[in-house]
Amino acid sequence: MTSQPTPAELTFTVPGVSCANCQAAIVDEVSRVPRVSAVDVDLETKVVTVRGAGIDDQTVLAAIETAGYDVER
Numbered sequence: 001m002t003s004q005p006t007p008a009e010l011t012f013t014v015p016g017v018s019c020a021n022c023q024a025a026i027v028d029e030v031s032r033v034p035r036v037s038a039v040d041v042d043l044e045t046k047v048v049t050v051r052g053a054g055i056d057d058q059t060v061l062a063a064i065e066t067a068g069y070d071v072e073r
Contacts (some may be wrong), residue, residue: 005054012048013072029067033059
């Protein structure tokens with residue numbers, strides 16, 4: 001019997017996200033992270049929410065930075 005990774009929801013504050021192009025860049029990059037099932041970027045609150053099973057927060061953070069945005073820690 002194999003155990004399944006626990007579903008997780010991670011949130012990141014990304015102050016520089018301000019438009020649809022920003023949103024698309026983050027969604028595109030973070031969606032490439034293994035085991036990510038959904039990415040939501042709220043332009044009003046500047047919060048990126050990532051859902052998936054067994055996702056690694058440092059890998060997601062690196063993907064947001066690769067898209068060109070700083071993450072508040």
